[in-house]
Amino acid sequence: MGRKSAKIAAKKGAADKARGQVFTRALKDVFLASKSGSGDPDTNFLLKVAIDRCKKFNVPKDNIDRAIKKGQGGDGVGYTDINYEGYGPGGVAVFVEASTDNNTRTVANVRSYFNKVQGSLGQTGSLEFVFKREANFLVNEENVSDQDEFELEVIDAGAEDITLEDGVYEIIAPVESFGDIQKKLQEINITPEEARLERVPLNHKAIDDEDTLKQFERLIDLLEEDDDVVTVYHNLEEEE
Known part of the structure; x- marks a missing residue:
């Protein structure tokens, strides 16, 4: 070639x-x-x-x-939600959300991914002060006919912050307001592009060494490719 x-x-x-x-x-x-x-x-x-x-x-x-x-459990097997918390290369915190029908298999896989890059899987709650949970909605600007009215409606439903960038509204709210905002969007006939609960890092960790960064990226790839893993969060400081 x-x-x-x-x-x-x-x-x-x-x-x-x-x-x-x-x-x-x-x-x-x-x-x-x-x-x-x-x-x-x-x-x-x-x-x-x-x-x-x-x-x-x-x-x-x-x-x-x-x-x-x-x-819906169509395969006859029930799935359980479970979280894993640990630290990857460079001391970056990694929070893994999974849904599995075999916890023994999933935890063994997740632990092996951390071990492959010299990371470590911690105890539940070990990253309690590294991430916070919040509700997040993305709405296309073209679906909003009146910006002021739209913002007032979602604020009344519990939104804490609304920003408009590149034609997309991002709505941030406390976790407990997720359902109220969801109902409000339904009432005003707006279907968001995305609607989910996220974990947002409260602090960030930088990786200056290129080899360490590659190892960290490998860890994220391994986790995201696992069928049982739903979402992976981390607090790596992104380059501007």
Whole structure:
């Protein structure tokens, strides 16, 4: 393979990987929404949001249907939500949310990923003061006819902060306001691009060494590629 061909292949491989990660994230949102409510998007608002996002990324319908069925326990197996907390290379905090039908398998896998990069899996609650939970909604500006009225409505429902950037409103709220804002958006006929509970780092950790950074990125890749892992949060300080 020539140098030019190798570069093209490398770019294609990176694009395929990124596309696969988008598919995986979108389908996991479908699974979570289905697991927490009904399998009908007409009665499960979060499922409708997740399915619409999948369609936006051209995720195959069969994949979406399987994720819904899995969330509803269609395979006859119950899934349990479980969190793992630890530190990766460079001392960066890593919080892992998983949903599994076999905790023994999942914890062994997660521990092995940390071990491969000389990280460490900690005790539950060890990152209590590193992350906070908050509700997060993204709404396209084109779906809002009156900005002032829209902002007043969601503030009344419990929003703490609303920003508009690049044509997208980001709504931040306390966890306990998630349901109220969800209902309010339904009432005013707005379907958000995303609606989820997130863990936001209260402080950040920088990695200056390139090799250490590569190891940390490897850890995140290993975790995100695991079928049982739903979301991975960390407090790595991002470059400007």
